[in-house]
Amino acid sequence: MRIxxxxxxxxxxxxxxxxxxxxxxxxxxxxxxxxxxxxxxSLADALGGRxxxxxxxxxxxxxxxxxxxxxxxxxxxxxxxxxxxxITDQLSSAMSTGGLDPIxxxxxxxxxxxxxxxxxxxxxxxxxxxxYDAVVVDCAPSxxxxxxxxxxxxLDRYLERLYPTHQRxxxxxxxxxxxxxxxxxxxxxxxxxxxxxxxxxxxxRLHESLVAVRQVLTDPAITRIRLxxxxxxxxxxxxxxxxxxxxxxxxxxxxxxxxxMVDDRELDIPGVPTWLAAWATSQRRVLSDVVASFPExxxxxxxxxxxxxxxxxxxxxxxxxxxxxxxxxxxLAGPEPAALMQVVADGRNYLLRLSIPHARSADLTLNRxxxxxxxxxxxxxxxxTLPGLLSRxxxxxxxxxxxxxxxxxxxxxxxxxxxxxxANTTGATGxxxxxxxxxxxxx
Numbered sequence: 152m153r154i155x156x157x158x159x160x161x162x163x164x165x166x167x168x169x170x171x172x173x174x175x176x177x178x179x180x181x182x183x184x185x186x187x188x189x190x191x192x193s194l195a196d197a198l199g200g201r202x203x204x205x206x207x208x209x210x211x212x213x214x215x216x217x218x219x220x221x222x223x224x225x226x227x228x229x230x231x232x233x234x235x236x237x238i239t240d241q242l243s244s245a246m247s248t249g250g251l252d253p254i255x256x257x258x259x260x261x262x263x264x265x266x267x268x269x270x271x272x273x274x275x276x277x278x279x280x281x282x283y284d285a286v287v288v289d290c291a292p293s294x295x296x297x298x299x300x301x302x303x304x305x306l307d308r309y310l311e312r313l314y315p316t317h318q319r320x321x322x323x324x325x326x327x328x329x330x331x332x333x334x335x336x337x338x339x340x341x342x343x344x345x346x347x348x349x350x351x352x353x354x355x356r357l358h359e360s361l362v363a364v365r366q367v368l369t370d371p372a373i374t375r376i377r378l379x380x381x382x383x384x385x386x387x388x389x390x391x392x393x394x395x396x397x398x399x400x401x402x403x404x405x406x407x408x409x410x411x412m413v414d415d416r417e418l419d420i421p422g423v424p425t426w427l428a429a430w431a432t433s434q435r436r437v438l439s440d441v442v443a444s445f446p447e448x449x450x451x452x453x454x455x456x457x458x459x460x461x462x463x464x465x466x467x468x469x470x471x472x473x474x475x476x477x478x479x480x481x482x483l484a485g486p487e488p489a490a491l492m493q494v495v496a497d498g499r500n501y502l503l504r505l506s507i508p509h510a511r512s513a514d515l516t517l518n519r520x521x522x523x524x525x526x527x528x529x530x531x532x533x534x535x536t537l538p539g540l541l542s543r544x545x546x547x548x549x550x551x552x553x554x555x556x557x558x559x560x561x562x563x564x565x566x567x568x569x570x571x572x573x574a575n576t577t578g579a580t581g582x583x584x585x586x587x588x589x590x591x592x593x594x
Contacts, residue, residue: 152278152373153483154286157408159379160389161292164410164453165189167460167468168379169289170197172482175469177213179477181284184215184277188270188299189291192218199462207277215283219273221266267299268306275364285483293378293393297531301400303365308534310358371403371488379408382434382441391444391509396531398491398506405485407445408472409438411455444509448486494538501541501560508554517558519546524558543567 157169166187173185184207187194194216195203202208203216205223210216277286290296368374376397380386394404413431441450451472453460460468473480493504503524507515510528518525522542524535544560551557 152281152284152286154274154278154288154367154374155483156288156290156296156374156376157379158290158293158296158376158393160381160386163379163381163386164408164460165292165379166193166197166289167465168377168408168410168453168472169287170194171460171465171468171472173214173216173285173287174211174465175473176285176287176482177211178466178469179482180213181483182213182282183285183287184217184283185210185287185289186216186274186277187218187289188274189289189295190221191291194218194289197461197465219270221269224269224273225265267302270299271303271364272360275360275367278367279363293389297393297396297400300368300397300402301531301533303361303368304400304533307358307361307365310354310361369401371405374403375405375485375488376402377406377408378404379410380441381411382409382437384437384440387437387441387444392529394445395507395509395528398508399526399528399531399533401491403488403491404448405488407441407448407450408453409441409450410453412438412452413455447489451480492535494541497559499561500547501544503537503541503558503560505535505556505558506554507551507556510551510554510556512551515551515556517546517549517556526556 155169155172157165157172159165166189169185169187173183176183185194187203192203195201195218198210198216201210201216203210203218205217205220207215207217274286274288277283291299378390378393380390390407397404413427413434453468453471456464458464469482473482489506491506493502495502495504505526507526507528514529516525516527520534522537524537524546526533526535541560543563543566545563546558547561548559549557
């Protein structure tokens with residue numbers, strides 16, 4: 152299975168690119184699902200006004216389509232029982248016991264961002280079902296998409312700190328905190344114990360679901376992201392920022408789509424307005440910046456059209472993107488992405504290399520937080536869990552060059568076994584080099 156996510160600045164044609172790609176995949180024999188996870192759904196309009204609901208329905212031969220409704224899924228999960236009622240009932244009960252009005256407690260027990268989580272769970276469910284060769288996702292504008300894709304790791308980390316895995320497992324098995332009821336309070340204590348066990352099991356299931364979704368989305372063999380932009384400076388700037396943040400969170404980008412290109416040949420017609428020629432000149436200038444910004448990625452182009460690219464016209468868009476015959480470009484094909492994180496030995500030191508394209512040293516901060524590395528760039532922050540080897544080292548330097556952040560570690564004698572530290576020091580070759588350390592680095 153391959154998952155393709157399309158995102159970019161609002162209004163650049165993400166839905167058009169996603170719908171055209173899905174139609175071409177289905178036309179070439181791939182059983183395909185196209186999903187809209189943008190709250191401002193327009194997938195049904197792009198498909199020619201077909202009825203597209205929260206559940207997959209047939210949009211064309213070999214093509215299923217759905218527009219995920221986060222609110223509807225929340226309500227369905229609540230009425231259907233399962234994980235969410237267990238969590239919210241326990242939260243509501245705890246707040247009510249603390250003196251909060253029951254109605255207010257019920258409202259506060261619905262976690263913020265739950266509709267976004269429902270979107271991720273919907274994608275996870277369709278992938279786990281294994282019914283499709285390809286899943287094409289029409290995402291929200293890049294800012295919302297970045298928050299959505301960061302959610303599994305952020306929420307998983309929150310749950311782990313709030314309710315560690317070993318406690319959830321023990322409680323779900325009834326082996327932790329079991330009350331010994333007295334004759335007068337046996338029923339009440341037993342009810343509380345069952346509630347705790349139900350909550351532990353619910354949180355554990357949620358944790359497993361989040362881990363599974365993140366594993367799929369960050370696996371470059373399964374999931375790729377395509378950035379859509381128009382040949383305008385603002386759209387390019389946002390695409391560059393999106394590429395930086397996506398790499399920071401471990402997501403692979405495998406292509407760029409430039410939409411609404413003005414065909415220079417149309418400018419030779421007498422009477423063409425001067426502003427149109429100026430527009431084309433501006434596009435050519437931005438296009439050279441696009442090529443320079445993404446030299447390692449394939450860049451595909453879609454012409455500006457006089458009519459709206461909906462319904463049957465999507466096939467023409469697909470022709471421009473992938474060619475008209477099966478021997479042309481495979482919509483699923485893309486270059487193998489470079490490793491986003493690597494650890495290599497360098498003498499007696501170790502180097503952690505993180506791919507953060509388009510980032511600038513002035514926008515980057517780096518801090519060691521226990522066994523994690525906090526990396527922040529342009530308003531996005533990720534806690535990178537250090538491999539066991541590096542967790543026993545200390546940071547001695549860092550440098551950013553050509554989109555690669557290199558963090559240098561040296562063994563910490565206070566945390567390494569003495570014999571291993573001695574062997575590592577004795578076997579070192581060459582002098583250890585201290586990297587230039589950018590502002591904000593905690594060494």
